[in-house]
Amino acid sequence: MKLFSAEQIYAADKFTIAKQNITSDELMERSAVQIFNWMHLRMQGAPVKIHLFCGIGNNGGDGIALARHLQEHGYNIAVYVVNYSTKRSKDFLINLDRLKDRKIWPNFMDSDGEFPEIGADDIIVDAIFGIGLNRPPAKWVGKLIDHFHASKAFILSVDIPSGLYMNQVPEQKDAVVRANFVLSFQTPKLVFFLPETGIYIDQWEVLDIGLDMEFLTAEETDYELIGKSEVLPMYVPRTKFSHKGTHGHVLLVGGSYGKIGAVTLASVAALKIGSGLVTSYVPACGYTILQTALPEAMVLTDGETAITSIDYTIKPSAIGIGMGMGTETQTIQAFATFLKSNSLPLVIDADGLNMLASNMELCSFLSKQTVLTPHEGELERLVGKWEDDFDKLAKVKALSKKFDCIVVIKGAHTITVYHDKGFVNTTGNPGMATAGCGDVLSGIITGLIAQGYESLKAAIFGVFLHGKSADLQIESKGYQALLASDVVEGLGTAYLDLFKLPEKPPQQEAESQE
Numbered sequence: 001m002k003l004f005s006a007e008q009i010y011a012a013d014k015f016t017i018a019k020q021n022i023t024s025d026e027l028m029e030r031s032a033v034q035i036f037n038w039m040h041l042r043m044q045g046a047p048v049k050i051h052l053f054c055g056i057g058n059n060g061g062d063g064i065a066l067a068r069h070l071q072e073h074g075y076n077i078a079v080y081v082v083n084y085s086t087k088r089s090k091d092f093l094i095n096l097d098r099l100k101d102r103k104i105w106p107n108f109m110d111s112d113g114e115f116p117e118i119g120a121d122d123i124i125v126d127a128i129f130g131i132g133l134n135r136p137p138a139k140w141v142g143k144l145i146d147h148f149h150a151s152k153a154f155i156l157s158v159d160i161p162s163g164l165y166m167n168q169v170p171e172q173k174d175a176v177v178r179a180n181f182v183l184s185f186q187t188p189k190l191v192f193f194l195p196e197t198g199i200y201i202d203q204w205e206v207l208d209i210g211l212d213m214e215f216l217t218a219e220e221t222d223y224e225l226i227g228k229s230e231v232l233p234m235y236v237p238r239t240k241f242s243h244k245g246t247h248g249h250v251l252l253v254g255g256s257y258g259k260i261g262a263v264t265l266a267s268v269a270a271l272k273i274g275s276g277l278v279t280s281y282v283p284a285c286g287y288t289i290l291q292t293a294l295p296e297a298m299v300l301t302d303g304e305t306a307i308t309s310i311d312y313t314i315k316p317s318a319i320g321i322g323m324g325m326g327t328e329t330q331t332i333q334a335f336a337t338f339l340k341s342n343s344l345p346l347v348i349d350a351d352g353l354n355m356l357a358s359n360m361e362l363c364s365f366l367s368k369q370t371v372l373t374p375h376e377g378e379l380e381r382l383v384g385k386w387e388d389d390f391d392k393l394a395k396v397k398a399l400s401k402k403f404d405c406i407v408v409i410k411g412a413h414t415i416t417v418y419h420d421k422g423f424v425n426t427t428g429n430p431g432m433a434t435a436g437c438g439d440v441l442s443g444i445i446t447g448l449i450a451q452g453y454e455s456l457k458a459a460i461f462g463v464f465l466h467g468k469s470a471d472l473q474i475e476s477k478g479y480q481a482l483l484a485s486d487v488v489e490g491l492g493t494a495y496l497d498l499f500k501l502p503e504k505p506p507q508q509e510a511e512s513q514e
């Protein structure tokens with residue numbers, strides 16, 4: 001799913017209005033009706049108090065139009081106009097008049113007024129600011145937002161939590177609505193998925209307001225949200241006459257005394273994701289461990305307790321390097337020599353990234369589209385400190401372009417960056433914050449590349465499957481008990497899940513049984 005920018009959404013509105021020969025007010029009405037239907041389906045007329053806080057732009061207009069529909073269906077509403085400016089939008093005013101025609105009188109709030117009482121069991125509809133926010137909200141609006149939070153009422157935000165920008169982090173962290181649910185028009189927003197801004201959203205759902213599909217399809221976006229529909233076309237099925245040689249040979253280089261587990265986990269993940277052969281290149285102290293833990297792998301050994309040179313005669317199809325490798329001087333030398341001669345597809349993780357960060361000149365030797373899989377700490381060593389999430393993304397894009405590499409920024413929503421484009425993952429859960437999960441991911445990505453997936457697709461698909469496996473596994477294991485090995489274990493079911501049809505909603509189920 002594409003993640004559109006504010007400019008693209010405004011352009012889509014304009015295009016849709018012209019092509020469908022409708023007015024902007026009709027588009028607003030569609031938005032409001034969609035929200036109303038969503039609420040009505042869940043509330044079924046419940047007499048819960050609904051406080052609608054509406055700004056004076058089009059987000060506020062949505063709120064005012066929604067108030068009319070709620071009132072018409074007998075809901076218990078109170079409407080407030082948050083008068084943060086005198087520049088009211090045309091469609092806001094049209095809807096305000098319609099409300100007044102129905103004898104609904106909103107409370108007009110400004111910097112002097114008192115805030116209304118809101119009960120903990122009430123519902124707040126947050127329609128103060130939408131995607132048009134372009135400067136910090138006034139102080140009193142920030143206080144109103146505080147008042148929302150203090151009430152403990154359920155907050156439903158229209159389009160985007162008020163106070164969040166589309167393309168930067170908020171200056172005042174407490175002047176942003178913390179939404180329990182966001183109903184976002186047509187497209188989720190990038191800020192829902194970034195660590196500094198995603199914290200303001202518990203749950204979100206997209207409402208289709210019928211923006212022109214032709215326009216949306218043709219429009220290129222900087223970011224894409226990756227779900228099942230995006231990865232399914234990437235999947236390459238096995239063919240009847242394939243054999244283990246058809247599915248590639250992974251070479252994993254890593255491990256040091258006390259850290260052989262890292263390369264073991266990557267090796268087993270590479271096999272489980274489907275690569276035909278796996279060779280693990282480890283220090284001699286890892287030989288027995290690997291052969292015992294993973295009889296399916298082949299093992300090559302080097303120095304006693306750390307890698308001191310990387311020499312092999314096998315012909316791998318992809319190489320993963322760095323897990324548990326350490327950063328001893330001889331290991332760095334071996335790593336540098338290896339990079340200078342290697343032209344095979346490559347994945348670099350953990351200590352491989354640390355060695356790269358302390359010897360950035362080595363980046364120019366990376367084979368094309370090398371995949372780097374840093375967590376935040378490793379990333380900071382590679383690109384330097386960033387000011388905020390947007391600055392981080394800009395720095396990563398610059399690195400990716402400079403060295404033609406793919407950067408997998410690991411996090412709650414892992415983002416895979418290649419040149420100017422970012423792919424935001426939707427699978428995974430907090431149970432994955434556990435030792436060895438990163439090693440598993442690097443094994444998965446290397447294993448996919450070895451099977452013939454292009455490096456970028458392998459990174460996007462690998463990140464998805466890794467998270468999906470963990471999501472399926474916590475159903476029986478729970479968050480705390482999830483181990484990296486469980487994530488490996490679940491890879492088979494993660495593949496199978498790709499082909500599961502979504503469960504029918506209960507209503508449809510009943511109809512199909514009649």
Ligand SMILES: NC(=O)C1=CN([C@@H]2O[C@H](COP(=O)(O)OP(=O)(O)OC[C@H]3O[C@@H](n4cnc5c(N)ncnc54)[C@H](O)[C@@H]3O)[C@@H](O)[C@H]2O)[C@H](O)CC1
Nearest residue numbers: 028057058059085129130131132133134135136137159185
């Ligand atoms: N296609 C769609 O998704 C549709 C979305 N709709 C809704 O429209 C809003 C965007 O509306 P817009 O009027 O452009 O912006 P806002 O309501 O977010 O902001 C109002 C207005 O206020 C000015 N402003 C910005 N920041 C401040 C500030 N800190 N203090 C004072 N004033 C400020 C700014 O100039 C804006 O003009 C979208 O989110 C949807 O909810 C449509 O209903 C239909 C189609």
Ligand SMILES: [K+]
Nearest residue numbers: 126129160162
């Ligand atoms: K809002």
